[in-house]
Amino acid sequence: MASTYADVSQDEKARLFRQVTQDARFDTYLYGCYECGICVAACPSARFYDFSPRKIAQALAREDVELVYEQMNDDVWNCSQCFSCLRCPRGNNPGGLITIMREVAVNNGLRTTKEALAGYTRIIYKIMTTGTQVSPDMLQEDAFPDWGPQVKEVADHLAVWRRALPPETMHTTALSWQVEERTMRELYAIWKWTGTLDMIAQLDEGLHDIMEEVMDDALEDSGIDAAGPL
Amino acid sequence: MASTTLDPAIPVRGTTVETTKRFSPDPSEAPEDDLREAVLQLEREGEWIVQRVPEPYYEAPTKYGLKKKIPYQRTWHHKSCGQCGHIPGYSTSIFWLNRVLGYDYFDPRDQTSCTAWNYYASATSNQAAQAAVAMRNFAAAYETGYFPLIHCGTSFGHYKEVRHELVHNHALRRQVRAMIERLGRPFVMPEEIVHYSEWMYAVRDQLQERVVLDLSPIVSTVHPACHYYKLQSGDAIYDPEIYGGQRTAVVTGVVQALGAQVADYSTWFDCCGFGFRHILVQRDFTRSFATLRKIEVMKNEANPDVVLTHDTGCVTSLDKSQFAAQAHGKNVGVPVMSESQFAALAMGAHPFRVAQLHWHSTDYRPLLAKMGIDAEQAWSEFQSDVKQIEAGTMDYLTWESVL
Numbered sequence: 001m002a003s004t005y006a007d008v009s010q011d012e013k014a015r016l017f018r019q020v021t022q023d024a025r026f027d028t029y030l031y032g033c034y035e036c037g038i039c040v041a042a043c044p045s046a047r048f049y050d051f052s053p054r055k056i057a058q059a060l061a062r063e064d065v066e067l068v069y070e071q072m073n074d075d076v077w078n079c080s081q082c083f084s085c086l087r088c089p090r091g092n093n094p095g096g097l098i099t100i101m102r103e104v105a106v107n108n109g110l111r112t113t114k115e116a117l118a119g120y121t122r123i124i125y126k127i128m129t130t131g132t133q134v135s136p137d138m139l140q141e142d143a144f145p146d147w148g149p150q151v152k153e154v155a156d157h158l159a160v161w162r163r164a165l166p167p168e169t170m171h172t173t174a175l176s177w178q179v180e181e182r183t184m185r186e187l188y189a190i191w192k193w194t195g196t197l198d199m200i201a202q203l204d205e206g207l208h209d210i211m212e213e214v215m216d217d218a219l220e221d222s223g224i225d226a227a228g229p230l
Numbered sequence: 231m232a233s234t235t236l237d238p239a240i241p242v243r244g245t246t247v248e249t250t251k252r253f254s255p256d257p258s259e260a261p262e263d264d265l266r267e268a269v270l271q272l273e274r275e276g277e278w279i280v281q282r283v284p285e286p287y288y289e290a291p292t293k294y295g296l297k298k299k300i301p302y303q304r305t306w307h308h309k310s311c312g313q314c315g316h317i318p319g320y321s322t323s324i325f326w327l328n329r330v331l332g333y334d335y336f337d338p339r340d341q342t343s344c345t346a347w348n349y350y351a352s353a354t355s356n357q358a359a360q361a362a363v364a365m366r367n368f369a370a371a372y373e374t375g376y377f378p379l380i381h382c383g384t385s386f387g388h389y390k391e392v393r394h395e396l397v398h399n400h401a402l403r404r405q406v407r408a409m410i411e412r413l414g415r416p417f418v419m420p421e422e423i424v425h426y427s428e429w430m431y432a433v434r435d436q437l438q439e440r441v442v443l444d445l446s447p448i449v450s451t452v453h454p455a456c457h458y459y460k461l462q463s464g465d466a467i468y469d470p471e472i473y474g475g476q477r478t479a480v481v482t483g484v485v486q487a488l489g490a491q492v493a494d495y496s497t498w499f500d501c502c503g504f505g506f507r508h509i510l511v512q513r514d515f516t517r518s519f520a521t522l523r524k525i526e527v528m529k530n531e532a533n534p535d536v537v538l539t540h541d542t543g544c545v546t547s548l549d550k551s552q553f554a555a556q557a558h559g560k561n562v563g564v565p566v567m568s569e570s571q572f573a574a575l576a577m578g579a580h581p582f583r584v585a586q587l588h589w590h591s592t593d594y595r596p597l598l599a600k601m602g603i604d605a606e607q608a609w610s611e612f613q614s615d616v617k618q619i620e621a622g623t624m625d626y627l628t629w630e631s632v633l
């Protein structure tokens with residue numbers, strides 16, 4: 001059968017395969033496969049997508065470079081990351097394998113990765129620059145039209161409803177809770193030391209540049225040596 | 231008080247397993263190592279500081295029969311971004327319960343999200359970053375003298391993954407330690423990683439003493455959160471008296487102590503459909519799974535008055551997904567909340583000032599009526615607060631006004 005990604009060289013596919021298998025987590029996530037299908041029976045995504053955690057484990061165990069490349073493009077973003085597949089009697093962690101495959105896909109800027117994460121960039125910006133992921137002001141009716149009129153109700157009253165919360169730390173609309181500036185600067189340093197900020201450049205160069213500016217400005221007189229990597 | 235409206239055609243299957251056989255957990259049969267001894271050994275070797283669980287503590291039974299220390303107080307509340315951001319009555323109720331029980335706690339600003347939602351959703355992170363974020367938060371807790379209590383099930387599960395990785399991977403441990411030390415922080419691992427629902431389980435008898443409503447007519451179904459008991463599962467709380475020790479006892483043990491019924495349903499093991507990236511950018515999956523595999527099954531098999539769970543995304547997915555299904559005439563329409571909100575209501579907390587139910591979608595008023603709570607009166611009181619805030623005669627709603 002012809003490869004879905006015939007335009008990508010075998011060497012490139014093998015390079016990405018090695019990145020997956022050389023990850024420090026890999027050896028504790030894959031021990032083989034009994035081909036029992038228990039992971040598929042437990043998997044929510046398998047019920048609604050053409051998706052199988054068993055195929056993921058098998059492809060990696062058999063070192064099927066071609067299929068792993070295809071999965072890295074087409075399958076891994078269907079996973080719900082619920083880790084129901086940890087029921088595996090062999091001790092595998094297919095959800096964890098998918099986490100690694102996704103990271104390799106992002107690090108290498110695979111086109112389908114950009115498609116899968118389209119619309120997700122504002123979330124990445126929020127978590128990486130504020131230290132909290134889901135802020136109250138994200139509750140807008142155009143973002144969640146299927147949640148009904150209650151979302152608009154929240155959005156319309158957001159500022160005053162946030163003040164009508166007894167915990168002082170939650171008197172916020174742009175963050176989930178108040179985060180100290182020092183705390184945010186330390187988070188920025190972690191993103192820079194670990195190459196996490198650099199990962200974003202593969203996904204969205206414009207987003208990377210904006211976030212880098214925010215972080216560099218904050219770190220400039222912070223006393224934290226953010227030069228990396230560490 | 232509303233009368234019982236149980237449908238006699240739907241027997242309430244409870245939490246007693248249909249067998250006389252007793253299964254006794256055996257720690258020697260655990261498929262995973264108990265990491266806590268390794269954590270202490272690494273302290274003896276000078277690798278890190280271990281923050282001890284403050285005494286007195288509760289000793290809870292876990293999946294394979296080992297005990298887990300759960301602190302009562304001096305807790306550092308590692309908040310959840312989804313709870314605080316979108317369903318703030320969840321966290322408010324946890325704090326309210328601590329205050330009602332008279333427990334000392336700390337609500338920090340020197341805390342970031344665990345960032346695991348992003349890690350599981352977009353993979354725009356990596357092992358070292360995730361471990362450094364966790365250890366920075368643990369250091370911040372240690373510096374206050376309060377012990378971390380994790381509100382979010384994903385943070386709880388992910389931090390246990392991080393602990394496992396740091397124990398077994400010395401190169402990662404050195405890398406993360408270098409980062410934490412460059413921040414001028416101590417390198418600290420807590421003696422236990424504790425979820426708030428474990429604290430709820432530990433104090434359930436104290437909660438029971440303070441219940442002011444008759445919950446005996448209330449039928450609930452419990453959704454156990456995947457990241458609580460599927461990730462690094464060995465130290466999740468399991469109680470032989472609840473589900474014969476075959477499912478986690480948190481939430482269910484608390485709800486039963488409060489006096490409500492817990493009904494069983496066949497898809498209890500299924501996830502809520504949250505999916506991390508799906509809830510934000512591919513919600514057709516979340517809606518379908520949450521309603522077809524969870525809410526409709528619960529309705530058909532148990533017809534609950536309320537769905538109770540103990541994690542951020544589960545409340546959101548199971549609650550918000552029902553609107554579209556209702557529009558299609560599906561058998562849905564049951565309120566969803568955390569057991570912390572349910573417990574607070576049972577103990578007399580205000581449904582809007584404390585439980586903040588107006589942030590939830592599915593109609594909760596029939597439940598409140600059945601619990602004996604006047605929702606209209608309560609909403610009127612809350613609206614009075616809102617008007618005062620809008621008029622500038624009140625800056626914020628304070629703890630003093632809700633205790």
